[in-house]
Amino acid sequence: MMKKLSLAMAVLLAGSLTACTGNAGKDVSKEAQTGESTTAKSEGGTSGPVTLTFNWWGGDSRHEATKKAVDAFMAKYPDIKVEVNFGAWTDWETARALEFQSGTAADLSQINMDWISNYDANGDTFLDLNTVSDVIDLTQYDSALLDRSKDSKGGLAGVPIAETGRIFYWDKTTFDEAGIDTPKSLADLRAAGATFKEKLGDDYYPLAMGQYDRAIFMTFYLQAKYKEAIFSDEGKFNFTEDQIKDGIEFIQSLEADHVIPSIKTVDGDGAASFDVNEKFISGKYAGILEWDSSASKFKKALGDARELVVGEEFKDLADGSGTGVFTKISMLYAISAKSQHPKEAAMLLNFLVNDPEGIEIIGTERGIPASKVALEQLTKADAINPMTGEAHKKVLEAAQFSMKSKV
Numbered sequence: 430m431m432k433k434l435s436l437a438m439a440v441l442l443a444g445s446l447t448a449c450t451g452n453a454g455k456d457v458s459k460e461a462q463t464g465e466s467t468t469a470k471s472e473g474g475t476s477g478p479v480t481l482t483f484n485w486w487g488g489d490s491r492h493e494a495t496k497k498a499v500d501a502f503m504a505k506y507p508d509i510k511v512e513v514n515f516g517a518w519t520d521w522e523t524a525r526a527l528e529f530q531s532g533t534a535a536d537l538s539q540i541n542m543d544w545i546s547n548y549d550a551n552g553d554t555f556l557d558l559n560t561v562s563d564v565i566d567l568t569q570y571d572s573a574l575l576d577r578s579k580d581s582k583g584g585l586a587g588v589p590i591a592e593t594g595r596i597f598y599w600d601k602t603t604f605d606e607a608g609i610d611t612p613k614s615l616a617d618l619r620a621a622g623a624t625f626k627e628k629l630g631d632d633y634y635p636l637a638m639g640q641y642d643r644a645i646f647m648t649f650y651l652q653a654k655y656k657e658a659i660f661s662d663e664g665k666f667n668f669t670e671d672q673i674k675d676g677i678e679f680i681q682s683l684e685a686d687h688v689i690p691s692i693k694t695v696d697g698d699g700a701a702s703f704d705v706n707e708k709f710i711s712g713k714y715a716g717i718l719e720w721d722s723s724a725s726k727f728k729k730a731l732g733d734a735r736e737l738v739v740g741e742e743f744k745d746l747a748d749g750s751g752t753g754v755f756t757k758i759s760m761l762y763a764i765s766a767k768s769q770h771p772k773e774a775a776m777l778l779n780f781l782v783n784d785p786e787g788i789e790i791i792g793t794e795r796g797i798p799a800s801k802v803a804l805e806q807l808t809k810a811d812a813i814n815p816m817t818g819e820a821h822k823k824v825l826e827a828a829q830f831s832m833k834s835k836v
Contacts, residue, residue: 477508479773484514485539486521488726491794495781498790502780509773529554534765536774539795542758542832545578545586546664556764557584561775566783569800577831578761587761588778591796593720594756594824595645597740598727603633603715612716615743622688625715636689637703637714643692646718647676653746653753658830690714704730716740721820722759722796728816739820742827756824757832759796797821 485495492515499511514535522541528534529548540555549555557580558565565588567575580586599611604621607628612618612635621635638646648659654675657667668676683689700706704727708714712735719727728737742752762781764774780787788803792812798804807813 478510479508479770480510480512481537481770481774481777482512482514482535483537483777484525484535486516486518487794494791494794498781498787501786501790502777505780505786506776509776511777532767534767536765536768536770537777538763538765539590540587540761540763542761545580549580549586552580552582552584553766555580555586556766556768556771557586558588558764558775559585561764561771564772564775565779569783569802571799574758574799577758587763588782589758589761589799590782591722591759591799592756593722593759593796594754594828595718596721596742596820596824598717598719598724599738599740600712600715600731600735601738602735603629603712604635606712611738611740613741614745616745618688618743619686622686626687632708633713634687634690634715636683636716636718637695637709638689638718639695640692642718643680647680648755649753650679650746651676651753652755652830653751654748656751658755660832703727720759721824722793722817724816724820725814739816739823742823751829752827753829754824754827755830755832756828793817
């Protein structure tokens with residue numbers, strides 16, 4: 430029985446650690462359905478008219494910023510036409526997987542880290558970007574991040590867009606109503622469960638987590654306690670059945686202590702994510718464990734009536750010696766190895782991540798940028814959302830592990 434449980438949990442954890450970090454709405458744009466685009470009219474420099482395809486997933490604000498950046502790119506290079514395809518995360522990977530397998534993928538794609546191993550196992554799906562390093566300024570990236578972006582043959586399969594990790598966000602308004610401070614430790618969080626139940630009622634919880642959130646928090650706990658990354662660099666699952674059982678019991682104890690609602694309760698809310706969950710919006714769910722790049726989305730969901738604050742990573746998950754927190758490359762840009770226009774695709778990629786105009790337009794829509802020049806430009810322009818910046822800084826300071834595996 431435990432063998433089946435461990436396997437199931439390993440699958441869940443693998444899914445949670447490679448799931449998308451953005452949350453999108455249900456609407457799919459006209460471009461996503463028809464691939465429409467507009468050819469720019471001003472000066473540029475290519476050998477002749479070229480048409481590129483570019484796809485990504487995300488939410489509405491990411492779509493608008495990226496379309497605007499693409500328009501600016503076409504204005505700069507009028508001989509390059511870019512057809513865009515974008516939409517919500519739901520079923521997005523399934524559609525892209527078919528394209529990768531059939532050799533019909535877009536010239537430029539936004540990809541998840543695990544897509545390198547899932548769809549580029551032989552190193553022939555994504556172009557080795559070292560071959561276009563005269564176009565893409567790879568010197569703007571930390572070598573460790575580039576090393577984590579390689580395929581099985583050692584080629585650079587993608588350019589990392591951002592590095593991310595999870596951290597707590599607290600609805601301070603609800604904690605004020607309960608008469609207690611926001612949690613700084615696991616002990617504080619457990620105590621808050623009892624206080625919420627006593628002072629606010631059975632429907633109020635200091636923290637809410639879905640299945641993926643539980644798996645990630647369980648990962649923090651296991652890594653903190655056993656001083657080992659959940660996956661090896663080669664993607665091997667490191668923990669034993671007994672250790673996984675320990676992790677599951679840890680999560681179950683939070684539910685028993687009225688710290689988190691049951692999965693049945695969360696699923697019964699009928700919301701695709703917490704930013705559209707009425708219990709989070711109204712303050713009944715007073716905390717979430719989310720990506721550092723998601724701060725503005727959840728703050729916007731609460732509006733001005735409630736105060737959302739960035740929490741602390743807990744140092745008392747096990748023996749007080751660590752947080753168990755990990756970071757990972759949130760997403761990458763990759764060029765299809767079958768692209769007929771790799772140079773032009775590389776020009777578009779570099780424009781999005783390293784060009785001053787592209788940097789300004791995209792901002793932090795995909796997180797705090799990994800590109801050094803982008804980070805410097807946005808920092809000088811005071812263009813990084815303060816809450817996002819605070820969350821990102823705390824994650825990097827607390828992180829003990831980096832998710833190098835492409836599982």
